[in-house]
Amino acid sequence: MMYFVYILYSISKNKYYVGSCEDIAKRLAKHNTNHAGFTGKTGDWTVKHTEQYTNKADALKREKQIKAWKSRVMIEKLINKI
Template sequence: MYFAYILFSPERNKYYIGSCQDIEDRIRKHNTNHNGFTGKTGDWVLKWKEQHLDKASALKREKQIKNWKSRIMIEKLIRA
């Protein structure tokens, strides 16, 4: 199984959209001190996830959400 997911950082007031196979391990990595968008804050929480049968469909969904470029659409998806 693969997942498309959305994380939120209260400190940065930002969302992060990604995809992976092991979601718990991936969130743990996002919350480690590292270079990159999710590094440094360590407060990322899972707000939404969607299960997919294969990597290609999870990546497709991740790209679809990123292409929205709309906080309103992302928050609407999370609430649904």
């Protein structure tokens, strides 16, 4: 089983969202449904970046690392591979 760290972007919110999962397509569909929470209501989230890991612990560690940056600039550098 593979695990993924992903970064989504919403045009309407002009925000990024960082998460991890086993199935990116299924998770993206969930983010784009009308639900309570940060990703709910917009329905325009798109995948901007993914990383693949062989175990969940490594994926969660990387997700927490990216979230700890608290930096749009760093996220955009990662996405753009600068």
